Amino acid sequence: MPALHEPKLMSGNANKSLAAAVSRRMSMHRGVNVGLVDARVERFNDGEIFVEVFENVRGEDMFILQSTSNPANDNLMELLIMADALRRSSARRITAVIPYFGYARQDRRTKARTPISAKLVANMIVGAGIERVLTMDLHAAQIQGFFDIPVDNLYASPIFALDIEHQFQGKLQDVVVVSPDVGGVARARELAKRIGCALAIVDKRREKPGEVAEMTVIGNVEGKTCIIVDDICDTAGTLCKAADLLIREGATEVHSYITHGVLSGPAVERVTNSSMKSLVITDTIEATESVRNAQNIRIVPTAPIFAQAILNIWNGTSVSSLFETETLHPIYEGTYATL
Known part of the structure; x- marks a missing residue:
């Protein structure tokens, strides 16, 4: 059944330019403005991360766009704290859009007494209240099995x-x-x-x-x-x-x-x-x-495919259809004339 509200997109500090591009693409597809949620993601003097959301998100379908790239730990904590803020603000569903999933190279024990950090990160993401993950080209596809929530892994x-x-x-x-x-x-x-x-x-x-x-x-x-x-x-x-x-x-x-x-x-x-x-x-x-x-x-650019994937998740339609080149042709129409 189609959602009654527009999808809402929130961005951390990891990749603001991609978040803005995804927002523009979603607005173009929807024919209405799908702007980034008005919020602040800041740090106290001692490095602690603070998040404040300035819009009502009660009952909304929220998408947090945040790559866990360098600095990986700061960006990961931003993601978790943003999710906690939305969960405590009664968001209906929280999806983490993680274009680059950090710690994915630590997906198994290569030596004795070493961690499986990718599994630990998966546990943290689920514990923060995130109900779905959208990412691209996981270093190891089996990381999807580390989660007990749906994980959509797009391909480049x-x-x-x-x-x-x-x-x-x-x-x-x-x-x-x-x-x-x-x-x-x-x-x-x-x-x-x-x-x-x-x-x-x-x-x-x-x-x-x-x-x-x-x-x-x-x-x-x-x-x-x-x-x-x-x-x-x-x-x-x-x-x-x-x-x-x-x-x-x-x-x-x-x-x-x-x-x-x-x-x-x-x-x-x-x-x-x-x-x-x-x-x-x-x-x-x-x-x-x-x-x-x-x-x-x-x-x-990856904004066209991420924007369409977010809309497909919001609509409850297929994400795997985006794996086909024929599906991407209209999404990327005009893009390759300027590359």
Whole structure:
């Protein structure tokens, strides 16, 4: 049964530009203003987070947009405290829209006496009163099972497929999609299937954690345009080494499509000075000034798909329909003329 009220969107401080873009998109689709809820999310002098909502939210369907990116702990606490404020204000339902889900890389015990932090974060989110989670490209899909509430995990690959078809129009026969490690083969295969291209894999072996000792290419990349696809780019060390290896193996040029551009430490400098012709990321994490100014880094928008997913959740209609490229074409209509 359709909801009687308009969906209401609230934003933390993690990614205000994406929240504003989602709000504009939702307003366009609804034909009425879907503005951000008037609230303040501030810090006391000792770092404590304080939230105050200035609008009536009783009985409303609330969506909190907040990536738990750097600073991960502050942004996570903002999300939890915003949810608590809404719950105590009698919101009908609270959905956390977490474009980038921090702590997702700690999804299992890799050594003795280590935590499974992703499960702990899931418990905290549920305990705060959040009843549904909407995110994109979880580092490990099984994290959905850490929650006892519905989790909708959107995929960036349909967006990337649209962008690749636009950027490499007439050249797709020379494109090879590359997974930077064995663990990402499923993601790379899915994108390769969407655009009808071949698949290759970079097999890496480590002598010590964080140090790649040896890398080899599985598949033919000679004379090809290689597109590396992955979910997270942090310090970009492995990504740049993989690009160098592909060039040595005969690739004519290398591009990378990464969902979450964490890009910490020397990452931007490494990418700028690397053999990669371009690095394409989404705006799930708000770009720093250095990222925006980098000549070979480009950002594709996720606001259209998040806005539609929020409206589908609010309407009680399918979110999985957004996994299909055909569904995204009208949502992203006109976008790729300007990319």
